[in-house]
Amino acid sequence: MPTNLPAEARAKWVKVMEAKTPEEKLRALEEFLSLIPKHKGTEKLRAHVKRQMVRLREEIERKQRKQSRRREGELVAKEGDIQAVLIGYPNTGKSLFTSLLTNVKAISTPTPFETRKPQPAMLFCNGISVQLVDTPSLVEGGGRINSVVFTLARNADVILLFIDALIDPLAQLKKLVQELEGARIKVGRFEGLVRVKKKATGGIEIKGEVQRFSKADVEKFLKSYGIYHAEVEVEGRSSWRI
Incomplete structure (x- = not known):
């Protein structure tokens, strides 16, 4: 590095x-480059810094x-x-629950952590199909297993919490809720509710406010389910997940 660079x-x-980290180094290099005087004596240094920045950007990308694919x-x-x-x-009955309600024979043993990856199974009840997803047990202190479970929870329509009723169930429930809320997953707090009532005629009528989507988006979504006439009632704040 040239010795005649400014002190800054x-x-x-x-x-x-x-x-x-690559991100920290890239930011520092960008700031360093902006402080290098532009003259013939610094051309090689500026070129070297720019090559480093290109390599770092490629590494970050x-x-x-890789994280996106994971x-x-x-x-x-x-x-x-x-x-x-x-x-x-561990050992709160998730796999046994799945086996009893579906045709899938999930692994259910007294040994903790037998479920190593998400296991989907289908439950049919009163004309409604519910996809149950058995997940690896949460680990105290976090880790990759917890992040996998939290990712599944964020994408789900419903989460079912399992606790051991023989070991201070209220304390377990409180701890479980804290784990989820620590991962920014709200439990038992609904910001909005949408009710769809079919009608014989009249098209799609919306009562209330739907955030982020237009009436045309809602109509398109309902028509994809064969619903052409309905009253859509929105309570609270709803972003209408599509």
């Missing part, structure tokens, strides 16, 4: 050397693509009318 630029180079792999494609994700600590 030399100080910023120290920040570059101290950076611990590869990392982001998140997609963690999701279970929705089937049926409702997707319900089962969440709980």
Whole structure:
């Protein structure tokens, strides 16, 4: 590095050397580059810094693509009318519950952590198909398993919480809710409710406010289910998940 750089630029180079992540190093290099005087004596240095920045951007993009693919792999494609994700600590009966209500023979043993990946199964009840998703048990202190479960929970229509009724159930429930809310998953708090009542005529009528989507979007969604005449009643705030 040329010794005739301004003191501010030399100080910023120290920040570059101290950076611990590609993102931090890229930001520091961008600031360092902006402080390098533009003249013939700094041309090679500026070119070297720009090459480093290109390599870092490519590294960050590869990392982001890998994370995106991993998140997609963690999701279970929705089937049926409702997707319900089962969440709980080890040995709280999630797999047994799934086996008793569906034809899928989920692994159910006294040994903790037998469920190693999400296991979907279909439950049919009163003309409604519910996709149950048995998940790996939550681990105290977090970790990759918890992040997989939380990703599934965010994508679900319903989450079912499982606790051991023999070991201080209220304390378990409180702890489980805290885990979920710590991951920004609200439990038992509805910001909006949508009711759809079919009619014989009159088209689609919307009562209330639907955020982020137009009336045309709502009509298109309902028509995809064969509903051409209905009264849509919206209570509270609803973004109308499509």
